[in-house]
Amino acid sequence: MRYEDKTWQDAMRLRVDFNGMMINAPGRPGVCEEDISALAGKIAAATTAMKEKRGQMKWRELPYNQDDVVEEIIETARGVSERFENFVVLGIGGSALGPIAVHQALRHLRYNDLPKEQRGGPRLFVEDNVDPERMAALLDVIDVEKTMFNVITKSGGTSETMSQLLIIVSLLEQRVGKNRINEHIIATTDREKGNLIKIAQKLNIKTFYVPDGVGGRFSELCPVGLLAAAVCGIDIKELLAGAKYMDELCVAEDVWKNPAFMLAVQQYIAMQKGCNISVMMPYADSLKYMADWYAQLWAESLGKRYDNQGNEVFVGQTPVKALGVTDQHSQVQLYTQGPFDKVITFLGVDKYRAEFAIPEGFSDIPDVAFLGGHSLNELIRAEQLATEYAVQKSGHLSHTITLPEVNEFTVGQLLYMFEVQTAFAGELLDIDAFDQPGVEEGKNATYALLGKPGFEQKKQELDCRPKTNAKYVI
Ligand code: PA5
Numbered sequence: 001m002r003y004e005d006k007t008w009q010d011a012m013r014l015r016v017d018f019n020g021m022m023i024n025a026p027g028r029p030g031v032c033e034e035d036i037s038a039l040a041g042k043i044a045a046a047t048t049a050m051k052e053k054r055g056q057m058k059w060r061e062l063p064y065n066q067d068d069v070v071e072e073i074i075e076t077a078r079g080v081s082e083r084f085e086n087f088v089v090l091g092i093g094g095s096a097l098g099p100i101a102v103h104q105a106l107r108h109l110r111y112n113d114l115p116k117e118q119r120g121g122p123r124l125f126v127e128d129n130v131d132p133e134r135m136a137a138l139l140d141v142i143d144v145e146k147t148m149f150n151v152i153t154k155s156g157g158t159s160e161t162m163s164q165l166l167i168i169v170s171l172l173e174q175r176v177g178k179n180r181i182n183e184h185i186i187a188t189t190d191r192e193k194g195n196l197i198k199i200a201q202k203l204n205i206k207t208f209y210v211p212d213g214v215g216g217r218f219s220e221l222c223p224v225g226l227l228a229a230a231v232c233g234i235d236i237k238e239l240l241a242g243a244k245y246m247d248e249l250c251v252a253e254d255v256w257k258n259p260a261f262m263l264a265v266q267q268y269i270a271m272q273k274g275c276n277i278s279v280m281m282p283y284a285d286s287l288k289y290m291a292d293w294y295a296q297l298w299a300e301s302l303g304k305r306y307d308n309q310g311n312e313v314f315v316g317q318t319p320v321k322a323l324g325v326t327d328q329h330s331q332v333q334l335y336t337q338g339p340f341d342k343v344i345t346f347l348g349v350d351k352y353r354a355e356f357a358i359p360e361g362f363s364d365i366p367d368v369a370f371l372g373g374h375s376l377n378e379l380i381r382a383e384q385l386a387t388e389y390a391v392q393k394s395g396h397l398s399h400t401i402t403l404p405e406v407n408e409f410t411v412g413q414l415l416y417m418f419e420v421q422t423a424f425a426g427e428l429l430d431i432d433a434f435d436q437p438g439v440e441e442g443k444n445a446t447y448a449l450l451g452k453p454g455f456e457q458k459k460q461e462l463d464c465r466p467k468t469n470a471k472y473v474i
Contacts, residue, residue: 001237001238001241002238002409003237003238003241003242003408003409004241009241009245009409011404012242012404012405012407012409012410012413013245013249013404013413014246014259014401014402014403014404014410014413014414014417015400015401015402015404016259016262016263016399016400016401017399017400017401017402018031018262018263018266018399019392019399020344020388020391020392020397020398020399020400021266021270021343021397021398021399023392023395023397025395028340028395029270029273029274029275029340029397030273030395030397031266031269031270031397035269036255036265036269039265039268039269039428042428043255043261043265043428045427046261046424046427046428047253047255047261049427050420050423050424050427056213057213057218057423057434058211058212058213058214059213059214059215059218059219059221059222059419060247060420062211062214062221062222062240062243063221063240063241063243063244063247063412063416064244066222066226066240069208069209069222069223069226070226070236070237070240072208073208073223073226073227073230073236074230074236076186076206076227076230077121077227077230077231080122080148080186080231081120081121081122081231081233083148084122084146084147084148085116085122085123085142085143085146085147086122086123086124086125086142086143086146086147086148087121087122087123087124087125087147087148087150087228087231087232088124088125088126088127088138088142088147088148088149088150089124089125089126089127089128089149089150089152089228090127090149090150090151090152090161090164090165090168091126091127091128091150091151091152091153091161091188091224092128092129092153092158092160092161093128093158093216093217093296093300093439094154094215094216094217094218094219094220094224094296095128095152095153095154095158095161095188095216095219095224096126096127096128096152097128097217097220097289097292097293097296098219098220098224098225098293098415099124099126099220099224099225099228099229100126100128100289100292100293101220101289101290101292101293102220102225102228102229102234102239102411102415103124103126103228103229103232103234104285104286104287104288104289105286105287105289105290105406105411106229106234106286106406106407106408106411107119107124107232107233107234109285109286111123111124111232112124112125119232119233120232120233121231121232121233122148122231122232123142124228124231124232125138125142126228127164128160129160130160130163130164135164135167139171144168144171144172144175144176144184145175145176147184148184148185148186148231149168149184149185149186150185150186150187150188150227150228151164151165151168151185151186151187151188151189151196152187152188152189152224153188153189153194153196154189154190154194154210154214154215154216154219154224155190155193155194155216156189156190156193156194156195156196156197156198157194157195157196158443159443159446159447159450159452161196162195162196165185165196165199168185169181169185169203172184172185181203181205182203182204182205182206185203185205185206186205186206186207186208186227187199187200187205187206187207187208188207188208188209188210188223188224188227189207189209189210190209190210190212191209191212208223208227209223210222210223210224215434217296217297217300217301218297218419218434220293220415221239221240221243221412221415221416226239234408235408236408238407238408238409238412239408239409239411239412240412241408241409241412242408242409242410242411242412242413242414242416243412243413243415243416244412245409245412245413246259246260246412246413246414246416246417246420247416247420249417250416250417250420259417260417260418260420260421260424261420261421261424263399263417263421264421264422264424264425264428265424265428266343266399267317267343267421267425268425268428268429270343270397271315271317271429274340274341275317275340275341275342275343275397276316276317276318276341276342277317277318277319277320277341277342277343278298278317278318278319278320278342278343278345279319279320279321279322279331279335279342279343279344279345280294280295280319280320280321280322280344280345280347281322281323281324281327281344281345281346281347281387282323282324282346282347283324283325283346283347283348283349283380283381283383283384284324284347284348284349284352284406285323286349286353286406287347287349287403287406288323290347290414291319291321291322291323292321293415294319294418295319295320295321297418297419297422298317298319298418298422299316299317299318299319300436300439301422301423301425301426301433301434302315302316302317302422302425302426302429302431302433303315303316303438304316304429304431304432305437305438306431307429307430307431308430308431308432309430313429313430313431315429315431317343320342322344324346324380324383324384324387325380325383325384325387328383328387332387332390332391335391335394335396336390336391336393336394336396337394340395340396340397342396342397343397343398343399344391344396344397344398344399345398345399345400345401346384346387346388346398346399346400346401347400347401347402347403347414348384348400348401348402348403349402349403349404349405349406350402350403350404350405351404351405352377352380352406353405353406355375355377356375356376356377357374357375357376358371358372358373358374358375358376358379359372360372360373388400401414401417444458445458445462448461448462449462
């Protein structure tokens with residue numbers, strides 16, 4: 001296997017270039033070596049905490065402790081791929097964003113439009129919303145009899161996912177009969193907690209488990225993400241090998257040698273200087289949804305009201321998604337001339353999986369003709385460099401993470417690095433990066449509004465809210 005070859009691994013190592021952060025312009029936010037030295041005590045404490053809490057951060061062990069389940073996933077995926085035309089994930093948040101990001105990164109960009117023999121797996125749909133039009137649209141394009149549904153919920157009770165499940169179970173009852181529902185659904189959930197496990201047992205549904213201590217947004221590298229990936233032909237062993245390779249880099253205690261720690265330190269210093277926006281701008285369509293996955297990881301983990309001592313801190317950086325070069329024509333004006341309140345993370349790729357030459361033509365129009373003889377590869381590369389240059393020249397902060405290629409090994413590294421970066425940033429901010437009380441509040445209010453037993457008091461609280469003031473409605 002190529003991912004066992006150390007020379008190949010090293011050639012595929014991600015590069016983190018933070019020159020664009022080390023800007024020392026008077027009156028502008030920027031990071032200098034002295035800022036990092038001044039944080040030495042905090043960095044050392046956070047490094048110790050990461051070591052001491054490693055046992056609780058079960059997601060850190062996923063590259064090491066899944067041999068058996070990986071074999072089971074591959075076997076299951078083979079069966080699904082042979083028998084079904086469609087694989088539909090029902091899930092939301094951490095139970096959907098990882099599968100979407102990894103599929104987009106590692107499969108053909110028009111995967112669902114290819115004929116089956118070229119796809120190498122069933123069509124994939126990840127349904128992470130309860131817009132009724134979207135459910136209707138899905139059912140217009142799939143035949144449930146030819147579909148495997150993977151219902152994913154760590155908590156086993158999320159209303160959106162449970163509603164989708166109720167719809168699908170009822171449809172399957174009508175179409176394939178009660179006794180054969182279990183041939184069309186795979187559950188992924190907690191081994192003990194929640195309602196999905198109860199339903200899975202009742203319907204005798206094949207179940208994969210989200211390991212204890214692996215939270216939703218840190219779950220892509222467990223069965224939550226691995227099953228959909230394997231069904232679509234992604235090499236999940238290589239994905240995990242990439243995560244392991246990154247873990248080995250992220251145990252370095254010297255922050256100057258640890259890419260995830262250094263990225264977190266840079267963001268932390270930038271936040272202290274008022275940069276409360278984190279823009280992710282991949283220069284590759286394949287990495288477009290990495291920005292969505294990162295947005296949840298960064299926002300939900302770090303957006304916190306209280307620190308670990310219970311003080312109100314209201315911290316966090318607002319994630320913004322952009323795509324190079326597309327958003328050069330919509331957002332870059334703001335990133336070069338707008339307020340100094342953001343850090344831009346460029347994601348670049350050395351070698352795209354396709355080469356596209358730009359033919360010569362229109363020699364009488366020099367402003368067009370100069371493009372001929374170049375390639376789209378050169379063009380996108382030049383545009384990335386030009387945007388990095390413009391952002392840096394304007395005194396705005398950025399860093400660039402480069403993947404030598406987009407493959408399972410580099411994507412595994414990228415996911416794992418951002419997870420460690422997030423956990424380390426949580427330590428620097430002295431907050432709990434692994435809870436989400438703000439999300440729970442909204443979930444509970446939904447339960448109350450729809451009459452879930454046990455939420456009567458919350459319903460009363462909602463009913464007692466001051467009624468909408470007509471003065472403020474147009
Ligand atoms: O990161 C998290 O824990 C959340 O965003 C969850 O992923 C999201 O709310 C979905 O939860 P569940 O997987 O329990 O249905």
